[in-house]
Amino acid sequence: MNTEQNLKKAEWLLTSWNKETTHPEPNRLDFLISAVDLRRAVTTLHDAQWGYLSAITGLDLGVESGQLEVLYHFCNGPAITSLKVHLPRTGDASLPTIEDIIPSATFFERELSETVGVQITGAKSMDRLFIPDDWPEGVYPMRADFKIEQAAPVEGRYVDEIPEEGIVRGNTFVVPIGPQHPALKEPGHFEFTVDGEVVTAARMRLGYAHRGIEKAAESRNWIQNLYLFERVCGICSHVHTMAYALGVEKLAQVEVPMRAQAIRQIVAGLERIHSHLLWLGVAAHEAGFDTLFMYSWRDRETVMNLLEQITGNRVNYSANVLGGVKCDIGLEQVKVIKQGLDFLEVRIRHYLEVVTTDAMFLNRTRGVGTISYAEAERFGLLGPTARASGLVRDIRVEAPYGSYTRFPISAVTATNGDLEARCEVRLSELLVTCFAIRTLMDNLPEGPLTVKMPRKIPVGETISRVEAPRGELFYYIKSAGGEYPARIHVRTPSLCNWVSVLEKAVGRQLADVPMLIAGMDPCFSCNDRVVTVKHFSGQKTWSWKQLREYGIEYYKR
Amino acid sequence: MNILPSLISVLIFPAGLTLIFSGMFYEWIDRKLVARFQNRVGPRWFQPFADMVKLFAKEQITPRLANPFLFFGLPVLAMAGALTSALYVPLMGLQPAHSFPGDLIVTIYLLSLLTMCIGLAGWNTSGRFSLVGATRALTQMFAYEAPFLLALLGPALAAGSWQISEVNRYAQTHWIVITQPVGFIVALIGLMGKLELPPFDSPEAETEIVAGALTEYSGRGLAIFKIGKSIELIVGITLVSAFYLGGLNGILPFLLKTIVVLVLMTMLQTLLTRLRIDQTVGLWWRFGTILVLTQIMLIIFLRSYPL
Numbered sequence: 001m002n003t004e005q006n007l008k009k010a011e012w013l014l015t016s017w018n019k020e021t022t023h024p025e026p027n028r029l030d031f032l033i034s035a036v037d038l039r040r041a042v043t044t045l046h047d048a049q050w051g052y053l054s055a056i057t058g059l060d061l062g063v064e065s066g067q068l069e070v071l072y073h074f075c076n077g078p079a080i081t082s083l084k085v086h087l088p089r090t091g092d093a094s095l096p097t098i099e100d101i102i103p104s105a106t107f108f109e110r111e112l113s114e115t116v117g118v119q120i121t122g123a124k125s126m127d128r129l130f131i132p133d134d135w136p137e138g139v140y141p142m143r144a145d146f147k148i149e150q151a152a153p154v155e156g157r158y159v160d161e162i163p164e165e166g167i168v169r170g171n172t173f174v175v176p177i178g179p180q181h182p183a184l185k186e187p188g189h190f191e192f193t194v195d196g197e198v199v200t201a202a203r204m205r206l207g208y209a210h211r212g213i214e215k216a217a218e219s220r221n222w223i224q225n226l227y228l229f230e231r232v233c234g235i236c237s238h239v240h241t242m243a244y245a246l247g248v249e250k251l252a253q254v255e256v257p258m259r260a261q262a263i264r265q266i267v268a269g270l271e272r273i274h275s276h277l278l279w280l281g282v283a284a285h286e287a288g289f290d291t292l293f294m295y296s297w298r299d300r301e302t303v304m305n306l307l308e309q310i311t312g313n314r315v316n317y318s319a320n321v322l323g324g325v326k327c328d329i330g331l332e333q334v335k336v337i338k339q340g341l342d343f344l345e346v347r348i349r350h351y352l353e354v355v356t357t358d359a360m361f362l363n364r365t366r367g368v369g370t371i372s373y374a375e376a377e378r379f380g381l382l383g384p385t386a387r388a389s390g391l392v393r394d395i396r397v398e399a400p401y402g403s404y405t406r407f408p409i410s411a412v413t414a415t416n417g418d419l420e421a422r423c424e425v426r427l428s429e430l431l432v433t434c435f436a437i438r439t440l441m442d443n444l445p446e447g448p449l450t451v452k453m454p455r456k457i458p459v460g461e462t463i464s465r466v467e468a469p470r471g472e473l474f475y476y477i478k479s480a481g482g483e484y485p486a487r488i489h490v491r492t493p494s495l496c497n498w499v500s501v502l503e504k505a506v507g508r509q510l511a512d513v514p515m516l517i518a519g520m521d522p523c524f525s526c527n528d529r530v531v532t533v534k535h536f537s538g539q540k541t542w543s544w545k546q547l548r549e550y551g552i553e554y555y556k557r
Numbered sequence: 558m559n560i561l562p563s564l565i566s567v568l569i570f571p572a573g574l575t576l577i578f579s580g581m582f583y584e585w586i587d588r589k590l591v592a593r594f595q596n597r598v599g600p601r602w603f604q605p606f607a608d609m610v611k612l613f614a615k616e617q618i619t620p621r622l623a624n625p626f627l628f629f630g631l632p633v634l635a636m637a638g639a640l641t642s643a644l645y646v647p648l649m650g651l652q653p654a655h656s657f658p659g660d661l662i663v664t665i666y667l668l669s670l671l672t673m674c675i676g677l678a679g680w681n682t683s684g685r686f687s688l689v690g691a692t693r694a695l696t697q698m699f700a701y702e703a704p705f706l707l708a709l710l711g712p713a714l715a716a717g718s719w720q721i722s723e724v725n726r727y728a729q730t731h732w733i734v735i736t737q738p739v740g741f742i743v744a745l746i747g748l749m750g751k752l753e754l755p756p757f758d759s760p761e762a763e764t765e766i767v768a769g770a771l772t773e774y775s776g777r778g779l780a781i782f783k784i785g786k787s788i789e790l791i792v793g794i795t796l797v798s799a800f801y802l803g804g805l806n807g808i809l810p811f812l813l814k815t816i817v818v819l820v821l822m823t824m825l826q827t828l829l830t831r832l833r834i835d836q837t838v839g840l841w842w843r844f845g846t847i848l849v850l851t852q853i854m855l856i857i858f859l860r861s862y863p864l
Contacts (some may be wrong), residue, residue, distance in 0.1 A: 197834060290595060291594065291828070295595070356828070360830040
């Protein structure tokens with residue numbers, strides 16, 4: 001079925017509740033429905049297996065309009081259906097939960113209620129997931145009339161968790177993992193209730209690395225935002241700028257030159273190699289196989305050097321600019337990259353052999369955290385985690401963008417769905433990526449690197465999806481026609497994959513938990529981009545001016 | 558004036574200071590080799606010593622819920638156990654400082670004192686990670702203790718004596734590793750379990766339970782535990798190489814044979830992935846114990862009915 005037919009089918013499915021259809025993009029239909037019909041509409045789409053819930057975006061349409069808008073984005077290949085619900089800004093802004101229909105929605109809903117202030121009724125848990133414990137009640141950072149002064153920390157929301165008499169109640173007690181813990185390379189907090197060695201309950205809390213990037217984006221112009229979104233993630237910085245740039249270029253109706261598209265893809269490919277090798281090291285370390293950890297990180301240096309060779313940077317590459325790329329790849333560099341790939345391919349093949357044959361490592365991965373195809377679909381998993389269960393969730397294949405339209409690639413899948421399969425998928429995928437990079441370099445089109453971009457982006461909204469190393473990266477970009485974006489919403493792949501950890505940890509041994517967390521390749525800083533104001537002393541909120549002065553003073557020394 | 562030689566033998570040579578420093582030296586060889594195998598640079602030769610100096614200079618924090626007497630006493634007891642066990646083994650290839658029939662059993666149980674103390678220390682500090690770590694340490698002890706003891710009994714049975722010096726003398730004329738290879742492997746791996754080295758480091762698996770039973774320890778307490786461990790390393794290696802690798806009858810054979818055992822251990826550490834605690838217990842009881850029991854049966858049988 002092609003995109004056109006898919007959208008027709010969605011329209012037909014939703015006829016009974018649809019009040020107004022809009023067509024913001026060629027591959028997307030918006031259906032206005034009322035809040036009371038939401039659950040039925042979602043159930044219909046879900047039962048008809050029309051795609052998967054990709055994100056929930058909340059927007060404040062402004063004080064004058066007095067309305068909030070909530071968009072439930074369902075993706076089916078390149079076709080996107082958005083269920084649009086309008087809610088009043090003041091008074092009863094509430095929506096029924098859909099987490100019982102689609103489990104992964106729980107994180108989207110919690111984000112929605114914390115940032116935009118839509119109350120979710122009927123949800124199992126509405127504990128704070130992202131915003132800090134001392135954030136005042138009833139203050140929502142993504143509202144249009146939010147002022148930084150409102151966010152002054154409140155006292156008394158902290159609960160001291162350790163009672164005087166000790167921590168063991170009966171046979172069970174809670175093992176906290178994080179925010180600071182050797183298993184986690186980034187801050188997150190998990191509470192695993194254990195009975196002896198067996199996990200009986202799991203809970204999580206995010207938001208320790210909040211930087212308020214989505215809010216910050218509203219006060220920066222289109223070009224500044226490119227560099228802001230590069231900082232969402234330190235591992236996959238390039239795909240974030242790529243998703244953003246592709247979206248803005250789509251809005252501005254600018255066609256990026258072929259050569260720039262190819263170079264973007266090459267950098268993205270190298271970044272995927274870097275990310276997966278990093279992941280392999282972390283996973284091996286969690287399993288207690290430090291030798292593999294050391295070796296894979298040694299080899300990661302090769303690909304980091306290649307990226308430095310192309311872009312001049314090792315972490316935030318800044319390869320993209322709006323309308324093209326900043327750096328060219330010359331003949332000399334093609335040679336160097338090919339040499340690097342020769343080495344990497346040999347190593348990747350070796351690691352693939354290690355993770356599939358080393359008996360001791362297999363002890364810790366084979367049959368651990370198995371997710372079946374049906375479960376993967378129900379949890380709404382993305383990226384390699386889903387592909388390890390045989391579920392093809394790969395934007396490069398489902399909805400090709402950029403150079404993937406010229407040089408299609410095949411999705412790598414496995415069937416077992418356990419940790420071994422996830423190792424296998426990630427490493428086999430790298431071999432495909434190496435091949436794709438070679439193909440692109442052999443067929444590098446001639447031409448300019450950039451085209452001119454307008455300063456002001458025309459009114460409109462767009463959804464930009466690219467495949468990050470961890471899965472589908474989702475950007476919702478809305479322009480009001482000015483130099484500044486009206487709203488940018490980011491949904492990173494890690495957020496969708498959390499459900500798998502929490503569900504699969506229960507009943508397993510404590511020793512498997514770090515492996516399970518690592519198995520989905522979590523990226524906390526990606527998750528935690530939403531909105532907060534960090535306070536340093538715990539007592540006062542710093543204004544922008546104060547922060548600036550602090551920074552200047554700090555670096556004078 | 559025959560108290561002086563005893564004092565020297567306890568405090569300076571071969572036990573006491575010499576033992577502590579050689580323990581640190583062996584720990585350095587272990588760390589350096591593992592690092593080189595893993596493509597890292599590894600520590601400089603004085604690093605274990607520098608670690609100890611640093612730890613001794615640091616503040617020791619006593620957890621609120623811990624019994625302070627036990628908290629300070631357990632590391633001392635653990636190190637005392639390890640130091641005492643050194644008196645009965647042929648360190649540096651010399652005759653053991655003390656010897657009596659049946660000292661093999663005493664030595665093995667003195668060596669276990671360290672693990673017991675670590676378990677108790679974890680229970681005493683009642684931190685969450687310490688509790689899990691202590692449970693694992695003690696569970697693991699029940700797993701490897703029996704096969705390790707049986708593996709050392711093999712040579713003792715062959716020598717016809719449960720006195721370490723006697724077995725050592727017997728071993729100088731018989732390379733037991735050739736006649737009892739299974740026992741050697743079990744003893745070697747059992748020693749790694751005793752020392753909580755990878756792959757048997759689940760009691761202190763940092764990615765799950767931070768530092769296990771010793772999570773709450775800092776400063777002197779931690780330093781003393783660490784010293785106890787490095788002494789146990791050298792005593793354990795001495796015991797295994799004396800029993801299986803043709804005995805120890807001089808400083809040169811001692812260095813050569815113990816370092817061979819250490820290198821074997823570092824190789825295993827590098828190559829193997831950490832086992833979960835249930836896998837550790839399963840491995841020892843399903844394979845280790847049964848293999849070594851079979852071998853002991855054979856020895857007893859052959860000694861009663863020589864071919």
